[in-house]
Amino acid sequence: MKNTIRKERKKEIISGMYELSRREGLENVSIAKIGKHLGMPPSLVMHYFPNKRLLILGLIDHILHQYQLIYKPIISKLEKNPRVDPELLVERLFSREWNLLFDDGVFFSCYAFIFRDQSIKKEYKNLHVKLRVTLKNLLDKDEVLVSGDTGLLAEKIFVVIEGAYYYLSMMDEAREYDQKLELFKNQVYDLIYAEINRIQSGKGMYSSGG
Amino acid sequence: MKNTIRKERKKEIISGMYELSRREGLENVSIAKIGKHLGMPPSLVMHYFPNKRLLILGLIDHILHQYQLIYKPIISKLEKNPRVDPELLVERLFSREWNLLFDDGVFFSCYAFIFRDQSIKKEYKNLHVKLRVTLKNLLDKDEVLVSGDTGLLAEKIFVVIEGAYYYLSMMDEAREYDQKLELFKNQVYDLIYAEINRIQSGKGMYSSGG
DNA sequence: TTTAATATTGAATGAATATTCAATAAATAA
DNA sequence: TTATTTATTGAATATTCATTCAATATTAAA
Known part of the structure; x- marks a missing residue:
C-alpha cells in the first residue's frame, strides 16, 4: 500500500x-x-x-502522544487494584522512569507555542484534560472516594504534579531534587486523605469541596 | 558618564x-x-x-526581573497587615493584573532554555527560590503560622500557583478559566487552613508536616 | 587643544534559511 | 504492457542569518 x-x-x-x-x-x-x-x-x-509549520505541528503531535504513553503503564498498573492505594498512586504518578524516554526541553519549547498558536493550544489542553479524566476514572474505582468529588480531586492532584515538574526541572543536585519531590508527594497524599476524611465525616471540614 | x-x-x-x-x-x-x-x-x-547568546541572556535577565517586579506590589500590600489574611493572600497571589505587563509566551520560550543552559537554569531557580523565601517571610509575620513550618507551606503554595498558571494558560473560555482559577485558590486556602489546624491541634492530623 | 576611548554608521561577508522546480526512479492501477 | 501516481533526487532560488570591518562621529580625559 x-x-x-x-x-x-x-x-x-x-x-x-x-x-x-x-x-x-x-x-x-x-x-x-x-x-x-x-x-x-x-x-x-x-x-x-x-512547510515548516506542518513540521512543527507534526512534532507536537508526536510529543503529546509520547507524553500520553508515559502515563499508560502507570495507569494500567493502578487499574488492577480494586481500591486506590494512595501511596502507590502517588509513587506512580511521580515516577520519573519516563525521564529516559521523554525530553522536557522539547516539550516546553513546544509548549511555548500555545501562546501564539490556537490549534497547538487546543492540542495541549486536550491532552491535559484527558489525563485528568483518566485519573478521575481511576479514583472512581475506589469505594470510598467514588462518593466524593473525584473530578475535583484529580484536578488538584495534577496541578501539584505539573507545578512540581516545572519547579523540579530547575534543580541540579539530586539530594535537593529528592527532598522537594518528597514534599510534593506528601502534598498529594494530603489531598487524598483530606478527601477521604471529608467523605467519612460526612461534612466538609475545610472550605473546599464544592 | x-x-x-x-x-x-x-x-x-x-x-x-x-x-x-x-x-x-x-x-x-x-x-x-x-x-x-x-x-x-x-x-x-x-x-x-x-553575540546572540549574550542577547538572549540579557533578555532572560530582563524577564526574570520583570517577573519579580510583578510580585513586589502584591507582597508589599500584604506586608502591611499584621496578620495573614488567607483570603487576601490568595486573592493577591493569584491576581492576574500582571497579565497586561507580562508575556507568558516569552517567559516560557526562555524557560525552555534551562534544559540546555546551566547558567540560565540557575537564574530561573534563584528567582523561584527567592519568591518562596519572600512568601515564607510573609507567613512568618502571622502569630499562629510562625510556629508552624512556613517554609514548607510556602513551597506547597507556590507549586499550586505555578502548576495553575501552566494549566490555565491552555484555557480559552473566560468562564472555564475563572472556574479553574477558583478551584486552585481553594486548594491554596486549604493548605493554609490545614496548617493552622495542625498547629492549633498541636499535632499533625495528616501525614505531612515534617 | 590634543589624545584616547567609545558610539555609530554602512557596506560586505559567507553560511544557512525555507522553499521551488524539473527530472528521474519506483510502485501501482489500468 | 502502458499509463498514472507517488517517491526521490539534486540543483537553484531569493532571503535572511549572525558576524566582521573599516570609516566616521562623538564624547571624555590629558
Missing part, C-alpha cells in the same frame, strides 16, 4: 526532528539538518511536510 | 527585543530585526551584545 510508506516516512522525519531537537534544541533545527540527519534531501522532507 | 549611555543603550536593545519576541515569538527574532525595530544598524546591536 502506498499509504504505508508515506506514513512511515512521515514518522521517520518527525522522529529525526525530535532527536535533533533533543540534542541541539528546537530553535536550532532546520529542514536541511533534518534531511542530513536522515540521509535524504531537504526537498523530500518538504514533500511530506510542505 | 560614558557608562550611562552604554547601560541605557543595552536596556533599550533588550526592551526592543522583548517587544519583538512578544509580537512575533522569540524564535522569529533576529539581530537585524531588533536593529530595524529600534532604528539602528545591526552592527550597533552587536557592539553591545557581541
Whole structure:
C-alpha cells in the first residue's frame, strides 16, 4: 500500500526532528539538518511536510502522544487494584522512569507555542484534560472516594504534579531534587486523605469541596 | 558618564527585543530585526551584545526581573497587615493584573532554555527560590503560622500557583478559566487552613508536616 | 587643544534559511 | 504492457542569518 510508506516516512522525519531537537534544541533545527540527519534531501522532507509549520505541528503531535504513553503503564498498573492505594498512586504518578524516554526541553519549547498558536493550544489542553479524566476514572474505582468529588480531586492532584515538574526541572543536585519531590508527594497524599476524611465525616471540614 | 549611555543603550536593545519576541515569538527574532525595530544598524546591536547568546541572556535577565517586579506590589500590600489574611493572600497571589505587563509566551520560550543552559537554569531557580523565601517571610509575620513550618507551606503554595498558571494558560473560555482559577485558590486556602489546624491541634492530623 | 576611548554608521561577508522546480526512479492501477 | 501516481533526487532560488570591518562621529580625559 502506498499509504504505508508515506506514513512511515512521515514518522521517520518527525522522529529525526525530535532527536535533533533533543540534542541541539528546537530553535536550532532546520529542514536541511533534518534531511542530513536522515540521509535524504531537504526537498523530500518538504514533500511530506510542505512547510515548516506542518513540521512543527507534526512534532507536537508526536510529543503529546509520547507524553500520553508515559502515563499508560502507570495507569494500567493502578487499574488492577480494586481500591486506590494512595501511596502507590502517588509513587506512580511521580515516577520519573519516563525521564529516559521523554525530553522536557522539547516539550516546553513546544509548549511555548500555545501562546501564539490556537490549534497547538487546543492540542495541549486536550491532552491535559484527558489525563485528568483518566485519573478521575481511576479514583472512581475506589469505594470510598467514588462518593466524593473525584473530578475535583484529580484536578488538584495534577496541578501539584505539573507545578512540581516545572519547579523540579530547575534543580541540579539530586539530594535537593529528592527532598522537594518528597514534599510534593506528601502534598498529594494530603489531598487524598483530606478527601477521604471529608467523605467519612460526612461534612466538609475545610472550605473546599464544592 | 560614558557608562550611562552604554547601560541605557543595552536596556533599550533588550526592551526592543522583548517587544519583538512578544509580537512575533522569540524564535522569529533576529539581530537585524531588533536593529530595524529600534532604528539602528545591526552592527550597533552587536557592539553591545557581541553575540546572540549574550542577547538572549540579557533578555532572560530582563524577564526574570520583570517577573519579580510583578510580585513586589502584591507582597508589599500584604506586608502591611499584621496578620495573614488567607483570603487576601490568595486573592493577591493569584491576581492576574500582571497579565497586561507580562508575556507568558516569552517567559516560557526562555524557560525552555534551562534544559540546555546551566547558567540560565540557575537564574530561573534563584528567582523561584527567592519568591518562596519572600512568601515564607510573609507567613512568618502571622502569630499562629510562625510556629508552624512556613517554609514548607510556602513551597506547597507556590507549586499550586505555578502548576495553575501552566494549566490555565491552555484555557480559552473566560468562564472555564475563572472556574479553574477558583478551584486552585481553594486548594491554596486549604493548605493554609490545614496548617493552622495542625498547629492549633498541636499535632499533625495528616501525614505531612515534617 | 590634543589624545584616547567609545558610539555609530554602512557596506560586505559567507553560511544557512525555507522553499521551488524539473527530472528521474519506483510502485501501482489500468 | 502502458499509463498514472507517488517517491526521490539534486540543483537553484531569493532571503535572511549572525558576524566582521573599516570609516566616521562623538564624547571624555590629558
